[in-house]
Amino acid sequence: MDFNTITPQSTADLLNVIQANQENNFRFGAGYTDLIPELQIQNEKGLIVINLAQLKDHDFTEIKAEKSGIRIGALATMTDTLSEENLRKIPVMIEAIESLASVQIRSMATVGGNICTASPAGDVSCALVALNAECEILNVEHKTRTISIKDFFTGVKTTVLKKDEILRSVFIPNLECANRTLSGFIKIGNRNSMEIALASLAYHLMLDENGIVTNAGVAIGSVAKSIMFTETACEFIMGKNIGILSEADKERFADLVMEYASPISDIRASAWYRSQALWNMCKSIFLE
């Protein structure tokens, strides 16, 4: 592993550095918990790492409550995010973070890194997909564009980010409109921490005072090339009263979720197991 680093301190510096390196092979480094293991395996020659760890820009580092939601800077760590009071209202987010690796890794790992690494097993990314989050992308011209996280991933380890762009923040919308929520993150694995999900289920259902679903977000991880938002399952559950769902409705919901899954078999688990366990979990969320 051999690379040079450049450490911009301000956003102006950062954008200049990105601009100046358009012809070079460069990567961003935030918490390095994905980048270093990756570079250990594939030794890229002449690599430059643009180190984001010392960037002093609140838009990149802070977690802010805005009028209709919460904005999380790409460089906020998992630990920062866990201690954010406003996020306590979003169990899917908290549970996803708490399921990620270990305390030590969480204190280094950033939310932006989890998204940009674009792993189908990204736990926090999976929660953010269920929450319909929006990615705020900055380019070298200092212009921003916003794209739904559902459209951010293009495959295993690939995203829509262009070479002259960087992820600045992610925005979780619509948090105020729920009366109650049915929200959580289920990670299926062989042990209780330091585990890559065999399959995962992130769900965030907003309910009115009668238990009718007014807004639904359900995403699955580790069972397809990228994290999948299960649109038809969400549409199916909208308007239903979760207190009186029939067994057939629960199964229909689970079946619809599974239409987005195409799991593989590997040494950790078979495709059969991933499907069966995930289907069971889909039904189980209504037990709460």
Next chain:
Amino acid sequence: MLHVGGGAKIYPSDGCGTTLKMDPYGFLTILTGSSEIGQGSETVLAMMAAEELGIGLEKIKVINSDTNIKPWDVGVHASRTSFVAGNSLLGAVKILKQKLASRAAELLNTNEKFLQFQNGEIKSKKTGDSFKIDKVVRALHFKPPNELCEVSYFYEPSSKFQDKEYKGNVSGCYAFAAQAVEVEVDTFTGKVDVLNVFVGQDVGKVLNPMGIEGQIDGGVVMGIGYALSEEMIYENGYLLNPTFHDYKLQTARDIPEIHFYPIETNEESGPFGAKGMAEAPLVPTPVAIANAVSNILGVEINSLPITPEKVLRAIYNKSKNETA
């Protein structure tokens, strides 16, 4: 279950050598054949020597693991170190004490049998007179007989090398253990969580309560890994999970409450009555866990580790058979 408690003679010798040196300031160096791999043998050997010689732990240094200088030993296995290296140490201490006592008896003008080793002194029970232990060492070295206070001893347990059928009295003594576990099975995912482990184990005499608890906890944790997640997966002779990324050890979050009930017996052949005890806590664990899981499910899973996949498959097959 039954386990070896006094080493295991899987090699023609299961012995351990010890060399002791006491310097003119009363500091003791223990050169032991046994190795320290984190199990706490340095502490327990120093405790034994301190007890016998009546000197403080701070006066004792344990040197081990360097095969250029250390005496013979077969290694850290068979729960043998406290028992075998402990007996070896006590054998060496006995010779060292004789040497010191014979010089002290001259200095104190008394018979060796009236001497006591305590508080860093060698004291006559009869007259109450005493000499500091380091002074006796100096009297040995700097005056006739001009001898160093150094001794060596080799201990070989009474056990026998196994015969061709792997039978025989393979250990210096034997220990007994039982475990009960409480588990929870998630019937949606097949994941087994162990909630409580109760360990009842014959350990001879407890020498170091904290040390023994550490060994029990460590053994049980290995046993849980053995039961639930640890496995080397091969395909055509290739190991498919050669790193700790895919070879799954248990993590802190997987570990239940471990309740340890030492059953103290007095092992006559053991140092201060102790027996080897460190492997026994990992052997019953997977068996108890497998029994608990089959108790819940009504089906047995007969291969380890009991992964969520195997459990879910068992649940699935059972319900298929029941509806068929």
